[in-house]
Amino acid sequence: MGKIPPSFRSAISNPFLRKPSSLVPAETSQLTVTPSGKPHYPPKKPSQLRGKVKEAKDSDPSTTQKALKLFKSPSLSDAKDVFDSFIKSSKTFIDHRSYNSLFDAYASISTVNDSVAFLRHMMKSSPTFSPDRSIYHILLSQSCKTPDSGLASVHQALNLMVSNGVNPDKVTADIAVRSLCSAGRLEHAIELVKELSLKHSVPDTFTFNFLVKHLCKSSSLSTVYNFIDDMRNSFNIKPDLVTYTILIDNVCNTKNLREALRLVSVLREEGFKPDCFVYNTIMKGYCMLSKGSEAIEVYNKMKEEGVEPDLVTYNTLIFGLSKAGRLKEAKKFLGIMADMGHLPDEVTYTSLMNGMCREGNALGALALLEEMEAKGCSPNSCTYNTLLHGLCKSRMLDKAIELYGLMKSGGLKLEAASYATFVRTLCREGRIAEAYEVFDYAIESKSLTDVAAYSTLESTLKWLKKVKEQGYTI
Amino acid sequence: MLPQRVKKTITDNPKKLANLIDLVNLPSAVREFVGQSQTSRLGCFLRVWSYIKTNNLQDATNKNVVNCDEKLKSILLGRSHVELAELPELIKLHFPKAPK
Numbered sequence: 001m002g003k004i005p006p007s008f009r010s011a012i013s014n015p016f017l018r019k020p021s022s023l024v025p026a027e028t029s030q031l032t033v034t035p036s037g038k039p040h041y042p043p044k045k046p047s048q049l050r051g052k053v054k055e056a057k058d059s060d061p062s063t064t065q066k067a068l069k070l071f072k073s074p075s076l077s078d079a080k081d082v083f084d085s086f087i088k089s090s091k092t093f094i095d096h097r098s099y100n101s102l103f104d105a106y107a108s109i110s111t112v113n114d115s116v117a118f119l120r121h122m123m124k125s126s127p128t129f130s131p132d133r134s135i136y137h138i139l140l141s142q143s144c145k146t147p148d149s150g151l152a153s154v155h156q157a158l159n160l161m162v163s164n165g166v167n168p169d170k171v172t173a174d175i176a177v178r179s180l181c182s183a184g185r186l187e188h189a190i191e192l193v194k195e196l197s198l199k200h201s202v203p204d205t206f207t208f209n210f211l212v213k214h215l216c217k218s219s220s221l222s223t224v225y226n227f228i229d230d231m232r233n234s235f236n237i238k239p240d241l242v243t244y245t246i247l248i249d250n251v252c253n254t255k256n257l258r259e260a261l262r263l264v265s266v267l268r269e270e271g272f273k274p275d276c277f278v279y280n281t282i283m284k285g286y287c288m289l290s291k292g293s294e295a296i297e298v299y300n301k302m303k304e305e306g307v308e309p310d311l312v313t314y315n316t317l318i319f320g321l322s323k324a325g326r327l328k329e330a331k332k333f334l335g336i337m338a339d340m341g342h343l344p345d346e347v348t349y350t351s352l353m354n355g356m357c358r359e360g361n362a363l364g365a366l367a368l369l370e371e372m373e374a375k376g377c378s379p380n381s382c383t384y385n386t387l388l389h390g391l392c393k394s395r396m397l398d399k400a401i402e403l404y405g406l407m408k409s410g411g412l413k414l415e416a417a418s419y420a421t422f423v424r425t426l427c428r429e430g431r432i433a434e435a436y437e438v439f440d441y442a443i444e445s446k447s448l449t450d451v452a453a454y455s456t457l458e459s460t461l462k463w464l465k466k467v468k469e470q471g472y473t474i
Numbered sequence: 475m476l477p478q479r480v481k482k483t484i485t486d487n488p489k490k491l492a493n494l495i496d497l498v499n500l501p502s503a504v505r506e507f508v509g510q511s512q513t514s515r516l517g518c519f520l521r522v523w524s525y526i527k528t529n530n531l532q533d534a535t536n537k538n539v540v541n542c543d544e545k546l547k548s549i550l551l552g553r554s555h556v557e558l559a560e561l562p563e564l565i566k567l568h569f570p571k572a573p574k
Contacts, residue, residue: 432558433537436523451495454516458562465559 107142112153136161144179168200174207197235216250252285287320295320322355350383357390381412389418392425413447
């Protein structure tokens with residue numbers, strides 16, 4: 001059982017949830033992942049679009065909707081006609097937001113060249129209209145999303161900006177980088193950032209950290225370090241605590257704890273003090289390797305340094321200890337966290353159940369499910385999957401089938417591991433038809449791809465046949 | 475443990491995955507059953523399984539056994555009873571390994 005639940009893995013590989021709705025960037029990035037289906041504490045900071053972007057897109061909703069309906073074809077001449085009639089028909093003063101949303105609506109369906117021509121037409125035919133920064137940002141973001149072999153159309157947009165007296169600033173760089181990255185053009189984003197830093201302005205820490213995070217996802221560690229060194233030497237952009245947290249999270253995910261500790265000493269040398277997020281990240285690294293003692297050491301270190309552990313800290317610790325088979329200590333921390341005023345949530349309970357199932361105490365885990373529900377904490381799909389897995393492992397098939405019925409009626413998804421264990425247990429008990437039914441549900445609920453679900457079923461049946469032929473008792 | 479093993483097989487042998495999802499020209503018997511001239515092994519399995527379900531061919535007393543009708547017989551070696559557990563294997567017989 002010494003493995004990381006799949007949900008954990010997916011949570012780690014996807015710590016870049018965008019939360020464009022919140023306008024105030026938090027100071028630090030929350031990277032610690034909890035052993036549940038989702039990252040419950042999504043990273044708050046570097047992935048946010050800042051206020052300016054919001055402003056560019058924001059407008060009176062009614063105008064936007066009207067504008068969206070106005071442009072029916074991407075044809076430029078049609079769009080010009082629409083714009084002219086809009087100007088004529090509107091009697092009131094048109095503010096820059098209406099212009100922006102008009103332009104945005106057209107840009108969303110047209111090509112970059114047409115958008116540029118349309119913008120020129122807007123300037124020509126409406127004397128009250130003077131393009132502001134936002135409208136160029138709309139154009140820029142469109143050009144970044146255009147599939148392109150080079151940066152030609154991005155340069156076109158930037159040149160238009162500069163020639164009209166609007167100099168690209170930090171926000172421009174940020175929009176370009178995010179648009180390019182969302183279009184999967186990381187290389188171009190880096191190229192552009194360096195170019196903008198040379199000619200106009202250096203990116204701020206948010207843009208920089210966003211880039212580092214993306215780079216970590218796709219490139220080797222040395223590439224990331226080279227990029228950071230490059231930016232430091234050429235443009236005097238220094239990595240901050242968030243950058244280090246991103247790096248530590250990255251190396252922890254590749255199980256390179258030695259590098260993580262080196263990074264901690266580097267960040268101390270740079271004059272930073274590790275905060276709760278840094279500690280949580282390192283603790284998570286140890287927990288994934290089932291190194292319970294080291295995780296506790298990190299906790300003690302936090303206490304020593306006067307860093308207040310938060311809910312994530314306790315959840316990580318309880319998860320790690322449960323995983324390492326040290327359930328008693330995990331329960332001790334459950335008491336401590338309650339004393340500190342943190343209420344256990346579904347993640348805490350699921351971790352404990354995981355630990356109990358590992359000990360073979362699936363019934364105890366089931367009792368815990370009742371306890372948590374009685375306390376008003378509702379289980380998530382990870383909780384059910386953990387229990388299903390545990391019940392199958394303890395050969396309590398009837399209970400497992402009962403639980404599966406609950407999951408099915410709730411429309412919850414099966415995880416690959418619990419699906420495989422369940423199918424195997426059913427087949428072992430000679431309930432092939434039910435295994436086929438689970439197979440159907442796995443596909444129907446989109447828990448697994450049909451290839452994955454079928455491969456598991458097929459190899460389970462193959463294994464069953466082999467075992468029976470060899471006359472082993474199962 | 476099985477899940478990892480399956481995963482490992484898939485990542486280690488892209489060929490194994492390929493013979494599951496690649497479209498194959500079907501022999502005439504299967505072609506008639508499926509109604510297409512090409513399908514993948516996975517597609518064929520899903521088709522047969524849904525055929526069994528829609529026509530209620532599972533034995534009422536023992537759900538693990540399929541009572542084949544004439545149409546199903548034609549592709550499952552002419553047998554009148556088939557265990558569900560054998561199904562993937564029987565279907566695989568129609569998808570011989572590609573010559574190297």
